[in-house]
Amino acid sequence: MSTRANQLLASTLDGMNPTEHARLLPDESWGQLPASLIENPEWMAEQLRLRGRIWYTDDARVLATLWWFSTSSKLIAPSVASYVVTGEALSPRLEDLRLHWQPDSRLSGVTSVNVLPGSDPLESLAQALRRTLDRSIASVAATAGIRQRPLWAIATDAIAGCLLWAGRARGAPGRATALAEPLVAAMDAPMPAPRYTEVESRENASRLFTKRTSCCLLYRAPGEDKCSSCPGRPPEQRRALLRENTPH
Template sequence: MTLSVEQAYRAIAARMPQHTGAAAAPRAVPATVLADPEWLRADLDTAARLYGGADGRVLGTIRWYSASSVLVAPAIEGLVLAGHALDPALAATTFAMHPDGRFAGARSARVLGPDPAELGAALAESLGAAVAAIAGVSGAAERALWAIAGDSIGNRLLWAGTARGDVERVLALAEPLAARIDPRLPRPRFLRVGDTPVLRRSSCCLIYLAPGGGDKCVSCPRQRPDERDRRLRELMG
């Protein structure tokens, strides 16, 4: 059965009312900006205002950490909760953005089929275009940006699987989906903290390197494994 966009979003909202497409913000921005060097250079200025002065590599990484999570969300939420992925193509996706430049959410205007392989091919194209452009403008390494994209996919699978109430089956999609995208994209890995599944991150957002960025995130991979595990246990209870 082929779903319309409206049917897909209704199915998503039934299980995840606060899905990414439900986010409201006054600015609608086409996701094609992620492959536009001129917009990306201006966005580094936006990042500097949001996070303080830092070099382009740090600011570009921080921004991609937010943008990639929002970009892949409609596709993952659609696949898991509606049975059909929403198209992650840059030309099909529109960001909802706050006036200060923060990403609030995203919606896709097209529906793909139910095959994860089709979604993998679509993600390969959209993520590849964005990663190449952001690396070229910011100086961030493409491999690091691909790692962030992998973590974004892993987290969205985890959250959508939780909303569906079938986490283990949904997380099993991570390996075959990632294999269809790009060899540079790390396979999402998961661990359990008590009874709670948690993404074992491969990437760092680098926000701790920005002025006022604070400490490393609880799940940051740039800390000793025993320290990360201790902080995760304390957070998860």
């Protein structure tokens, strides 16, 4: 990791609630691999095969979607969090990312080893995210033989969710989530607009959630159900389940 990247990561952590640091400090005991491996067809196929052991299915569409749902938010976390907290972004370029990887295909997180250059931080971040997501989604889709568009929807939710997480950790969720629309628009990618929804608890406390545009297909794995925030659930059922996760 470059000295500047180390300094930017330290500044980012200093500006966040310590309880949220783990997401930016992956387990160092896990192996580190270059994120550019995502573009390697053999490596990508092996990750899906390994995920099949976790989810007890050989459905390539389900495995690729679940892998991308988990991985996409980790790929963008360092750059999004650093931008929200400091106004400067760690690089999301695949060449600058290290995957903290277990032999069963799971990732504990991602480290960025460089700072993203550019005079316009939002535009620079948007274009770098676009390139990383373009390359990653193309590889995942090709490996599984599936369409790219649903994976772009997952990327939208990853960005929206990561901004919300970083904003809460910073103590300014409203300011962070306000970045979602301009950031996604500046990416100019084939992805839906990010959305949020506010859910009230029984005590009239409210909490913001990402209003997902994508489905992770978890329910298609044996013995699994739809996520509480799944867009495939009826709206009232989804709100009721989210309400259970709202602090009382």
